[in-house]
Amino acid sequence: MGRQRRFRRRPRPALPTQTELDALPADRRLELIDLDRQNRHRQVNTWILAAGVAATVGTLLVTGLTLRSGQDQLNIAREGQVTDRYARAVEQLGSNKREVRTAAIYALERIARDSERDRLAIRDVLAAYVREHDPDPSKVKDDKLPQEPDTDVHAALTTLARRPNEPTEAADLDLHGIRTPAMVFTVTLLKHDGILTSIEGPNLINANLTNANLTRATLTRADLRDANLTNANLTNARLINAKLGGADLTDANLAGANLASANLTNARLINTHLINAKLGGADLTDARLISADLTDADLNDANLTRANLTNADLTDANLAGANLAGADLRGVRGVSEAMVRKAAKTNAETLFGPLPNP
Structure with missing residues (x-):
């Protein structure tokens, strides 16, 4: 174990006795008196300075609390x-x-x-x-x-x-039942979760309506070209003569919606719910209806030229007068090839039968 150094406090020098002071010459006694006066003066100044600092700090605290x-x-x-x-x-x-x-x-x-x-x-x-x-x-x-x-x-x-703009975690904007005829939104759009934000373009072209609640909304003649309606709720919505060319309606709910004479060319309707939807006279040229549910849908006189209907459900769908020239109907459910050819217009390029194994 190493040797530890011990530090001791140096003892204070003892004050001189009266006898020792009397033995000193007069000039030495005056020098001691002057040193004592200086020490006391320094102590007083130190206390005055400390008091001033404390007063300043107190003033700053009071000022801060007041502000x-x-x-x-x-x-x-x-x-x-x-x-x-x-x-x-x-x-x-x-x-x-x-x-x-x-x-x-x-x-x-x-x-x-x-x-x-x-x-x-x-x-x-x-x-x-x-x-x-x-x-x-x-x-x-x-x-x-x-x-x-x-x-x-x-x-x-x-x-x-x-x-x-609002935070993305804000509650969904409920637009169900709202009618917007002849409305022009020059700098508007609904983004994901139904929240409004800014876009460029007239009406709702290129609008992002992902997850928007548009139940029973009246959007007759609305311009929704290239709009994003993924997972939107359009149950019983009125979209008569609406422009939906290039729109993305993947996983959207259009059950009971009225899309009569709507333009849906090149639209994405993958996994879209179109149960009992009214699509009479609608233009679905080149539309992708892969795995769409068209049960009881009215496709009377609809144009489905080159449409992709693979794995779609056409149970009890009305195909009278529908144009299915060049359409892909492989893997469709609820209807036979004979039933389709009897009700709709087909040609040599219309595809039937099962889908090939991947």
């Missing part, structure tokens, strides 16, 4: 103003005057920009407003429906379309 308190009060006041503006705008939505309701909608749009915490609530309020104030297609005959929405409904739809 924080002031900021909190400012935030509370701002939140109170936003709440008052929101309550006033929502109250004005119930006005009997259309111009007051329209102004309230644009006031809510401003609040949505100023207050992130209120953005989703305002979005849902406006979606509900459209459903409540636009005529319900299921209760009004087509010839009685207005060609365009009223001014206030148009304002609500426009505000929904151009609102600020």
